Amino acid sequence: MAAGAEIVCSACGAEALVVRQPVYEGFKKVGEEFLCSACGHVYSSEADVPFKSGGPTPILFTETDRSPTPHLFDAAENEQLCRYCANYVINPFTQWCSLHRREVEATDSCDQFTRRENTDDAAPDRDEPE
Numbered sequence: 001m002a003a004g005a006e007i008v009c010s011a012c013g014a015e016a017l018v019v020r021q022p023v024y025e026g027f028k029k030v031g032e033e034f035l036c037s038a039c040g041h042v043y044s045s046e047a048d049v050p051f052k053s054g055g056p057t058p059i060l061f062t063e064t065d066r067s068p069t070p071h072l073f074d075a076a077e078n079e080q081l082c083r084y085c086a087n088y089v090i091n092p093f094t095q096w097c098s099l100h101r102r103e104v105e106a107t108d109s110c111d112q113f114t115r116r117e118n119t120d121d122a123a124p125d126r127d128e129p130e
């Protein structure tokens, strides 16, 4: 991957550049992580980086095959945020996707979204008539 490759950030949605940054453990370089130049969102591996084009993801579909999918996805987009997902875990330090085992934002979304059945924090207090 060339440094400064274009991405469409999955955190902020911007067309941005990816910033490759070495990860150190003490003084030893143990790997690399990838940051969104627009919002600083960290992708812990190159496989997670949403490259705009020319990335490692092979293009399997023609434009004709693809066109219905974004259309359907748009309608449901607001419903597929990480905050509504069964795999979304929040604690005092981080917001975490238990499926991808990485940090996420409440406003992230992904194609492995699983609706959380128990919507404690979304349900208004209306099942206790007074």
Ligand SMILES: [Zn+2]
Pocket (backbone or CB within 6 Å): 009, 010, 011, 012, 013, 014, 016, 036, 037, 038, 039, 040, 041
């Ligand atoms: Zn971003």
